[in-house]
Amino acid sequence: MGLKGQAALVGAAQYKPEKYTTAPRMFHLQQVAELAGLALADAGMTLHDIDGLAIVGAQFHEAGVFVPAMVGEYLGVALNYAEVVDLGGASSVAMVWRAAAAIELGLCNTVLCVIPARMAPMGANDDHAAEVMKTSRYGGHSIRFGAPEAEMDLPYGHMAQNTGYAMIAQRYAAVYGYDARALARIAVAQRFNACHNPEAIFYGQPITVDDVLNSRLVAEPLRMLEIVMPVAGGAAVIVTRADRAREGRHRPVHIIGCGEHVQSKSPTYARDMLATPIGPASRKAFSMAGLRPADMHMAQIYDCYTITAMLTLEDAGFCEKGQGMRFLKDHDLTFKGDFPMNTHGGQLSFGQTGSAGGMTQVIEAIHQIQGRAGERQLPRHDLAYVSGTGGVMSEQGALILRGA
Amino acid sequence: MSWNKPLPQPTPISAPFWIGLKAHQVRLQRCEDCGQWIFFPRAHCPECASPKLVWRDVSGEGELYTYTIARIPTLPEFTDEMPQILAVVQFDQGPHINTTLIGVQESDLRIGMRVRPVFDDRPGEVTLLRYTSIESQHSAVIAAEQQSSSQSTAELVSQVSRRKISCKDITAMTSLVSEAFSEWSNEYLVTQEIIDEFAALSGDDYWIHTDPAKAREQSPFGTTIAHGMLVHALISRLKMPMDFEIIDFNNMVNYGSDRLRFSAPVPSGCRIHARYRVKAVESVRSGVQMTMEINVHVVGQDRPSVINDQVILYM
Numbered sequence A: 001m002g003l004k005g006q007a008a009l010v011g012a013a014q015y016k017p018e019k020y021t022t023a024p025r026m027f028h029l030q031q032v033a034e035l036a037g038l039a040l041a042d043a044g045m046t047l048h049d050i051d052g053l054a055i056v057g058a059q060f061h062e063a064g065v066f067v068p069a070m071v072g073e074y075l076g077v078a079l080n081y082a083e084v085v086d087l088g089g090a091s092s093v094a095m096v097w098r099a100a101a102a103i104e105l106g107l108c109n110t111v112l113c114v115i116p117a118r119m120a121p122m123g124a125n126d127d128h129a130a131e132v133m134k135t136s137r138y139g140g141h142s143i144r145f146g147a148p149e150a151e152m153d154l155p156y157g158h159m160a161q162n163t164g165y166a167m168i169a170q171r172y173a174a175v176y177g178y179d180a181r182a183l184a185r186i187a188v189a190q191r192f193n194a195c196h197n198p199e200a201i202f203y204g205q206p207i208t209v210d211d212v213l214n215s216r217l218v219a220e221p222l223r224m225l226e227i228v229m230p231v232a233g234g235a236a237v238i239v240t241r242a243d244r245a246r247e248g249r250h251r252p253v254h255i256i257g258c259g260e261h262v263q264s265k266s267p268t269y270a271r272d273m274l275a276t277p278i279g280p281a282s283r284k285a286f287s288m289a290g291l292r293p294a295d296m297h298m299a300q301i302y303d304c305y306t307i308t309a310m311l312t313l314e315d316a317g318f319c320e321k322g323q324g325m326r327f328l329k330d331h332d333l334t335f336k337g338d339f340p341m342n343t344h345g346g347q348l349s350f351g352q353t354g355s356a357g358g359m360t361q362v363i364e365a366i367h368q369i370q371g372r373a374g375e376r377q378l379p380r381h382d383l384a385y386v387s388g389t390g391g392v393m394s395e396q397g398a399l400i401l402r403g404a
Numbered sequence B: 001m002s003w004n005k006p007l008p009q010p011t012p013i014s015a016p017f018w019i020g021l022k023a024h025q026v027r028l029q030r031c032e033d034c035g036q037w038i039f040f041p042r043a044h045c046p047e048c049a050s051p052k053l054v055w056r057d058v059s060g061e062g063e064l065y066t067y068t069i070a071r072i073p074t075l076p077e078f079t080d081e082m083p084q085i086l087a088v089v090q091f092d093q094g095p096h097i098n099t100t101l102i103g104v105q106e107s108d109l110r111i112g113m114r115v116r117p118v119f120d121d122r123p124g125e126v127t128l129l130r131y132t133s134i135e136s137q138h139s140a141v142i143a144a145e146q147q148s149s150s151q152s153t154a155e156l157v158s159q160v161s162r163r164k165i166s167c168k169d170i171t172a173m174t175s176l177v178s179e180a181f182s183e184w185s186n187e188y189l190v191t192q193e194i195i196d197e198f199a200a201l202s203g204d205d206y207w208i209h210t211d212p213a214k215a216r217e218q219s220p221f222g223t224t225i226a227h228g229m230l231v232h233a234l235i236s237r238l239k240m241p242m243d244f245e246i247i248d249f250n251n252m253v254n255y256g257s258d259r260l261r262f263s264a265p266v267p268s269g270c271r272i273h274a275r276y277r278v279k280a281v282e283s284v285r286s287g288v289q290m291t292m293e294i295n296v297h298v299v300g301q302d303r304p305s306v307i308n309d310q311v312i313l314y315m
Helices: A028-043 A067-075 A088-104 A127-136 A148-152 A162-176 A180-194 A209-214 A278-289 A306-315 A324-330 A346-350 A354-369 B015-022 B076-081 B146-150 B170-174 B192-202 B212-218 B228-237
Strands: A007-014 A052-056 A081-085 A110-117 A217-219 A233-241 A253-262 A298-300 A383-390 A395-403 B026-031 B053-058 B062-070 B084-091 B096-101 B114-120 B128-133 B163-166 B188-190 B244-247 B252-262 B270-284 B287-298 B306-314
Touching: A007 A028, A007 A088, A007 A354, A028 A067, A028 A110, A028 A233, A052 A067, A052 A088, A067 A081, A081 A088, A088 A110, A088 A233, A088 A253, A088 A354, A088 A383, A088 A395, A110 A354, A127 B212, A162 A217, A162 A306, A162 B062, A162 B084, A180 A209, A180 A306, A180 A324, A180 A346, A217 B062, A233 A354, A253 A278, A253 A354, A278 A306, A278 A383, A278 A395, A298 A354, A306 A324, A306 A383, A346 A354, A354 A383, A354 A395, B015 B026, B015 B053, B062 B096, B076 B270, B163 B170, B170 B270, B170 B287, B188 B228, B192 B228, B228 B252, B228 B270, B228 B287, B228 B306
Parallel strands: A052 A081, A052 A110, A298 A383, B096 B128, B163 B244
Antiparallel strands: A007 A233, A007 A253, A110 A233, A253 A395, A383 A395, B026 B053, B062 B084, B062 B114, B084 B096, B114 B128, B188 B270, B252 B306, B270 B287, B287 B306
16 A cells, blocks of 8 residues: 555756745746746756646636646646645645656656746736735635635634644643743754755844744744745656656655645634644655654654644654654754754745745755755755645645655 | 624524524534534534534533734734734534634633633624633623724823923933833724825825725725825824923924834724834034934734834924
8 A cells, every 4th residue: 555666756946935026927837837847957857758747726827727737738748647736835745745646556657746936927907916915815714605714713813824823832832831942943943954055035144042032923922933934936846757767867756655634724623723634644654654753864844833843743753742842952953963854944944935835845855865955965865754734734744755 | 983804794504603693692503413513504513424403502601722812913904903812712512613802811811711702793784702701891792882982092191290301401302312112192093084084185085095895805905094194194193101391492393204104004993002212312503303203003013003203303
């Protein structure tokens, strides 16, 4: 059962994160084509190697339906596997395992997984742009008639991610205790990593634990420096058959374990908001790979907030439930440390490139395993754990990656 | 004043819940087959998939499951509620509900504390279900008409005895310069009526200020907002507590502003207040010039809506 490691990541590309105000505006189709070209070049492949497509469709600019067909047509490739993934920040991880599964099933040979996340140019009388503006202000909350969150959450101001994650953190504090200094170590260690990554949005801006604790309180107990800054970006990776991967330009990165769990849209309606979906997702991924958390050489953990990363450490099994704060104090999370985590800076310091944010973690794992992480290169770099998180702990996924 | 926040649109499935709240009664669905209590309203039991659900009256009481205090409004429409205590309550029957807590001091908040319903009739067409501590003195109902009176301007400003400072005493004048801001002024309610009057007076009748229906649909703020210049002008209505009085001048001139920023919106229906600090004092050819940094905030908001470095010239 499960993936047999017969598919591998062989190429990756991403736009350098940029503030929305200065990033170029491009059609999503145009971004897809450019990112695909860059990722294929990285892999040493050409456009016509692609016969599979996984794409995030929820905010796709040029179409609301029939997105894969439009994208395939625009690229100029025919597809034997085509899919829209709608799992928010978990989409990156979800696309990679879906691509691997499609390849192992023999449906296709090479899959482009792509997420355009720069804004598109506005047209005259652009109804879509107005619609996007209207819905985006509700931060992923549906405002449609009959949507439970439109009816039961929005009238009270329950909206978007900050307060949802804050309420999870408050509940954690009441049940297990809370150590703001320990959690701040995540932000500080990741900023250290970002200061060794010229691509990171916060490159050259180190911070201290006190900086985190003195940053603006957004929603108890979350402070500004524990929260990602959304930026423009976009990313693509190429997944192909293991035998083709051997002919690529870089060390193949095999997908040997995966798991996914979707719990609830709002953590309010989860039976226990502290039992996060990454638990079942990670257990599945590790058992599929036949490995344990302690076997990993790195953890690239979805970090929209420090609390998200901490709960993932616990529920994925890197430490026991309730021991997360202690774990953070006992370990050095930098790329020089004993528990290298988010070695690119994490989304907190690399930049959260919208729905492509989760791909920054996948791509850092690829670069580390391929030995291309430059200054941040880990000495042991064969096995990586990667997680993705969508919504407010709504949906999570895990990957186990291994260098050939 | 119309309710300018998102409102629930009851569906055929959820209508009994909202009808109950209108009558100040909390109702939950219960599965006739497995006995499970259910929230939010559904057409099936999420435990056993049975469609046999019945509505039952309950006390609405429960425990505080978790909460946070929003320091930045989740939507501009909620600016007037800042800081807002967003909460999840666990009904005694088990299910969780999203709500806000009112009538509770921040320092008294405890996860697990007993809470009881407060029926908020202010939106008019629907009643919202808020919560308060079981020990709170807060009334169980917020009546629709309570809104305007409860937000009427408190004109009371602490009158401290004022030090008299001669504008000719540059040392004393300079000693007023401070990094720290004063206490807050009185509060003032920025109503749609005032915004409309300012629109008529100034000629700036752009819809983002004056058309609540269109603003709800198309404005990034989801509601109408006051003109920046209106909020600036309303500084005159905000009496800031000053512990000094400048004397010994022949003439005092409002020389204008070194810096005027509209750094955050003031949605219609918000209360504003202001505070100041003396930012700089300098001798100029004609006398002494004092720069007061005046910050106008929506009540409860950290970020100022107007920053005005007002220059006053004493001659």
